[in-house]
Amino acid sequence: MKSFAVASTLGAALLAALPAQAQNAGQIARVRGGASCAGCNLFQGEFSGLEANGLNLSGARVRQADLSLAVMNRTRFTGADLRDVEAYGGVFSSSNFARADLTNSSWVGAYLDGSSFAGATLTGANLSGARLARATGLTQRQLNGACGDASTVLPHGLSIPAC
Template sequence: MRNRLVVMLCALALAPVSYAQNASDIASVQSGHDCEGCNLFQAELSYRDLEKVNLSGSRLRQADLSLSTMNDANFRAANLSVANLFAGRFTSADFRDADLSQSNMVGAYFGSADFHGAKLAGANVSGAEMATAKGLTQAQLDQACGDEATELPEGLRIPSCRKLLRR
C-alpha cells in the first residue's frame, strides 16, 4: 500500500501544469490592472480601454481583444496565438518576441508598435495599419497574409490571403 501511495504522489508531482484560465486574473485585467505572466486563455477583453497595461509573458491564446484600445500596452513574449485583435488600437504597443500565430489582426491599428522577433505565421493582417510599425521583417510577413488595404513600412509586402485560400 505504501509503495502505491509513493508512486501516486510521484505521478502527481510530475503531472503537467494546468493551462486553464485564471478568472480572477482576467477580471483584474478587465479592470485595467497589469498581469505579467498570467494565464488569460480565452479572456474576453473586447471593447476595453486598457492603455499601458502590462501583459508581458502572459498566455492570451484565443483571447478576444477586438475593438479594444491598448495603446502603449506591453505584450512582450506573450502568447497571442489564435487571438482576435480585430479593429483594435495598439499604438506603440510592445509585441517583441510575442506569438501572434493564426491571430486575426484585420483592420487593427499598429502605429509605432514594435514587432521585433514576433511570430506572425498564419496571422491575417488584412486592412491593418502597420506603416509605422517597428521591427517588421519580410520573413515575418511572408508567413502572414493581408490584402491591398494593409499598410506596411516602405519596401515590405505581404502575401494575399485570397491567394492562400485558393491553395
C-alpha cells in the same frame, strides 16, 4: 462497484459537455479592470471593447482571447502567447509585441502604428486592413508567413502575401 462506475461515467460525460472555461477568471477580471498582469493566464479571456492603455502583459498567455475593438495603446505584450487571438478593429499603437507569438491570430482592421514586432512570430496571422506604417522590427521574412490585403499599410519596402 457498479454504481461507482456509473457515477464516474456520468461525471466524465458532464465534464466533457461543459464549455472550456478561462484558465484564471480572477486574472482576467483584473485586466478587464485596467490592471497590468505580466505572466498571467488570460486564456480565452473576453477583452472586446476594453479601453486600458499602458498595461504590462509581458509573458502572459492571452491565447484564444477576444481583443476585438479594444483600445490598448502602449501595452507590453513582450513574449506573450497571442496565438489564435481575435483583435478585429483593435487599437494597439506603440505597443510592444517583441518575441510574442501571434500565430494564426486575426488583426483585421487593427491599428498597430508605432508598435514593435522584433522577433515576433506572425505565421498565419491575418493583417488584412491593418495599419502598421510606423511599426518597427518587422521583417519581410515575418510578413511572408502572414497574410493581408490591398488595404494593409506596411512600412516602406515591405510587402505581405494576400489572404
